Amino acid sequence: MKSIRRDVTLHCTLAITIVLLFLGLGLYIIIRHVLRKQFDHGLLARLSSVVSNIDFDPPDHFHVEFDASNTLGWKVPSHPLYVQVWNTDGKVVFRSQSLAGFSLLFIRPQPGKIFFNSLQIPQTGHFREAITWLQIGQEGDSLGEDHRLGLSGGPKNPNDRKQQPKPQGREMYLLALARPMKRVDNALATLAVALIVSCSCAVAGAAGLLVMMVSFGFKPIRKIAARIESIGVTDLGDRLPTDYIPMEIQPVVQRLNALLARVQNAFLREKELTADMAHELRTPLAGIRATLELARNRPRSSDEYRQTLNKTLALAIQIQNIVGNLLTLARAESGQFTSEPSASRLDQLLERNLAEFSESLTARRVKLEQTAWSVVTIVAPPELIVLVIRNVLDNAVSYVNDGGTIRFSLLCREDAVRLEVANTGSRISSAHAVHVFERFWRGDAARTSGQHHSGLGLSIVKYVMEQLRGTATVETQFNGWFVIRLVFPATDAGSLGP
């Protein structure tokens, strides 16, 4: 499983390792450079000292008096000094005994320059060699103007023997001096080991500290996790505290709190729905039970039994309507009506669904009126439109008074399609009208009418209209008119006018 703590620790340790590696390497290079520079300066000092100790016997007899001074420590056995002198032809005119049979590297440096070179001498090791031009005067033992450094201007082209400078009474030679770099190498090796060990320890220590710090850094997350774990179904009103939460986790906590609020609302809605369902189903169930118990209490006539059966059947149908509407509402809310929007003729749907109530309306002498009627095409999922129309018509037909009127108005405006269905005989006051879209709310007329209504029809209408981005409103008017207004937005509406 992916672990942020492990990843953060690994990545940070890797980053620290790389930084320490580069720092150590840089430090090593700088120190090595400084040590070599110092070694080269020491070599130059010894070169000057050698020049001052040269005993020259013309024409080509050189002798360096090593015993004259040991101020520069060139008699230390572990760090011998190697000296070799060539004339301009490359002929060796002097070689120190310490060289034995080995010869230093012969190179002609640029005029006025000292050439430094590293080389390996067999059985002895790593050496550093410095080569420079040496100018000897005719008088024999006097050195040139630059003798202290063992330097001279040298030939313009060091490799061209014909052009080699031969100032009057003076001869040019090449002087090479070499010393072993064992001390420097040892110091560098010790430095490298120290750097490697210290860097490794630093990386290990940093990794350990990182584990602790990351673990400490994740403490708020562990607290949140523990808090979330403690929230049960009955504590959905609780919220995660935000006061001690780091800024980086604040958005997560805020989203979680928002999620908790949504879950709480959903639970409350479900609880209310369950309570409403239980309440609405209990009354018809009590009716069924009381009716059956009454019939069973004593012998009855066949007519009485028939009445009992009819009454019980009517109650069962009422329960069936409630359950059916509840399922419809649940399907609508869970998005189970998934048909694609398509064009439907709203006027035709109204006429077709109204025809199903014609028998009942005729029997009750209900008049149908149209104050405005357009041919309207609406673009929406057909099953949702049918659901809305059926419930609106069912409501009007159910609550219109005998001999009353149902009035329709269907208009297609530029911005929307407006459908009005109004019926007479309403006993709902304007104060109660706001409740008609609530689940299971039924006006007094509905309670006493003896008809089989669940109190869910207009809740379904309201919910579906919201899904269609439309509106559903009601109004109670003078003389018992009850008006339902549906407005379908322009994006879903269009018109097919003849």
Added chain:
Amino acid sequence: MRILVVEDFKPLRESIAQTLREESYAVDEAGDGRVALWHIQNGGVDVVVLDLMLPEVDGLQVLQSLVRRKDRPTVLILTAKDTLEDRIRCLDAGADDYLIKPFSLAELLARVRALIRRRYNAGSNLVTVGNLTVDLNARRVFCDKNEIALSAREYAILEYLLLRRGQIVSRTQIWEHIYDENATLESNVVDVYIGLIRKKLESAGSSRLIHTRRGQGYLFSRCS
């Protein structure tokens, strides 16, 4: 005894009312709170079986208005609301009992009987006066262990007089508590029933327990 059934759901109201009538109670029906208040103001109601969710006037409002009356009947709340808060609210408002839908008719009848006993401070199911014993639950009357056969109406009048023993009960009060609004009464029907009850009790060996107080009514007592 006279019982008012207040329930807006007609099939249920009719079943309850018929059950009570078959138990010889005088039963009035109300489909909303306003009609219920009208019945209560007319007087004579012993027990109100009251639904809470009612049109016009809410059941709780009906309850609050009737508990202020001097002759307040006992009240059985019959509702689908089953939460603890609902029960506490109703009992605190003055209800005497609380029954949740759906319910058994036998339980409803038992609770109604208990409320009648409470209204008249009967205490026990068995009420004994001299050698006469009345079983209020079984609705049977005994004289020295011999059962006296009474019609439903005769038993109802005897029970009412027995529960109000020691008090003078007027004919009007007997009408109010024994007959519902649908009864068509003749002026001397109570006197006729009283005569029949006396005759049956005394022929079974009981002393005269129902005494006439001229111009006032009747008195149920061992001594005249």
